Amino acid sequence: MTQHIQEAYGYIFEPKLIEDLCIVAAELDFKEGDQLIEIGQYIKKMPLLLNGVIKIMREDPDEGELLLYFIEKGDTCAMALTCCMGSSKSDIRAIAETDGTVLMVPIEKMEEWMTKYRSWRNFVINSYNNRLKEMLLAIDNLAFMKMEDRILNYLKEKSKLAANNTLNITHQEIANDLNTSRVVVSRILKKLENEKQIKLNRKSIDLAL
Known part of the structure; x- marks a missing residue:
């Protein structure tokens, strides 16, 4: 100990x-x-x-x-x-x-x-x-913060804590932690992917370096 x-x-x-x-x-x-x-x-x-x-x-x-x-x-x-x-x-x-x-x-x-x-x-x-x-x-x-910024900050914090740019997390888990709906999370994650800030995989999310 x-x-x-x-x-x-x-x-x-x-x-x-x-x-x-x-x-x-x-x-x-x-x-x-x-x-x-x-x-x-x-x-x-x-x-x-x-x-x-x-x-x-x-x-x-x-x-x-x-x-x-x-x-x-x-x-x-x-x-x-x-x-x-x-x-x-x-x-x-x-x-x-x-x-x-x-x-x-x-x-x-x-x-x-x-x-x-x-x-x-x-x-x-x-x-x-x-x-x-x-x-x-x-x-x-x-x-004061838009949901898009809240989600991105949340992902960055999770990545920092895990010391890993790949997060094994579901859209529903993000929604639960941020007290919003899965539909909203999925829409925003897709937008962030189109902006090349993240990459969506089947069961994980990659943050852009």
Whole structure:
């Protein structure tokens, strides 16, 4: 476990904090598509992502789901952190985008380390700031960005996270994440292909280099 923590967080946390993490935290492996956090669930431990990618979704009873942001190696979910600290129910759903491993930190240690370790306190504050910026960007995209630009930005972000210009993704999956219809997605993807920004394959999408 120590090596995994050092690889993901060694540049952030001091050695003594990493030692404490190895003692009190538990590793949890997950598979692509696993639901890690459900809306309405009480979150008892804070997740630190050792490897893999997780997408954070918000749900509206009438409008469906909306992708808020992705978290990857060296990140945590600030909204899950807020639920932990406030002992409140989750307002988000966390779904594994890829296989990976997450480190689960008990609530009581989160609070203790806020005063004990400066690096932990800075990490928590920076996580809040980064996730807030990403959520504001998601709001801006909804309010001001055309669906064509939203889809292209989404594909670029997925490509960056996967480190691959070929995405194995369906039109319906894109529609679900962006809270729109498959018909709209298919029409826009065809337009992007005609503009040579992407190439549509039977079960994948290639982004232009």
